[in-house]
Amino acid sequence: MTSEGGTELVDARLDLCNVGKTYGLTKVLDIDQVSVSPGEIHCLVGQNGSGKSTLAKILSGYHAPDHGSQVIVDGEELKLPVHPNDLQRLGVSFVHQNLGLVEDFTVLENIRVGRFDGGKFGLKINWKDEHHIVSQLLHEMDCNIDPHKTVSQLTPPERAMVAIARSIQNHQPGKGLIVFDESTRSLSMDALQHFYSLIRLFVNDGTSVVLISHRLDEVLSFGDRVSVLRDGKLVAHGTQTSDLTEPDLAHLLLGKTLEEIPTRIPSLRPGVSCEVSGLE
DSSP: OBBSSSOOOOOSSSEEEEEEEEEEEEEEEEEEEEEEOOEEEEEEOOOTSHHHHHHHHHHHHHSSTTTTTTTTTTTOOOOOSSOOOHHHHEEEEOOOOTTTTOSBBBBBHHTEEEEEEOOTTOOOOOHHHHHHHHHHHHHHHHHOOTTSBBBGGGGGHHHHHHHHHHTTTTTTTOOOEOOOOOOHHTTOHHHHHHHHHHHHHHTTTTEEEEOOOOOOHHHHOSSSSSHHHETEEEEEEEEEGGGHHHHHHHHHHSSSSSSGSOOEEEEEETSSSSSHHHHH
């Protein structure tokens, strides 16, 4: 796309327009617009109940949004509720909070399930080829994980890396979008640094990342831009993280400064460690 002055314009990788979700008489999500640019880490933050998970479920096709909502990927408006085939075709993948791994399956099976190459007639899986694909993928991620281990044998950070490997295995340079829905919470700081070094490789190729997180330090350290949800509505859209401090971001999240939040804890009677009153 080219502007009138001859400057090349880059379409958004993801556009959300008038996306809403209503349960009964209660509207829990009401977003006018969110745009994610190619090759950026766009963070989405908000308190519990702010609408983050609802939005993620709309994007993944788990929830159908209200009439009039629009989800556009690389200029193509998707039919709603979003269909998994459209997401796969457009290179949109998810790593959810619960990671979505099958405990009794091996690392290889968890990564390749739904993508096994059954050969010419689809009757037999070539496990040697599948092992090579997974081993190569884990090597590129600098993850020393045995593909034949079951997920139940893995540590939380290893499980997160398996889920990430599954999401990026069909990565194509310059395309795609990965949504991480609170999926880095199990990573230590060292593992987190490794994770973001890896993600930056894809982002530098043009792949986009939406990071849904509650960790303000993570957002400001690794994100490029941030959008903030409060009570189902956007109170900040695409703000450069370099322009924010943690108190700034906390203010957007809470609608008040930290100094305005009461911190006094009611004193208990002597000898009482816990007291409950007015319970019905």
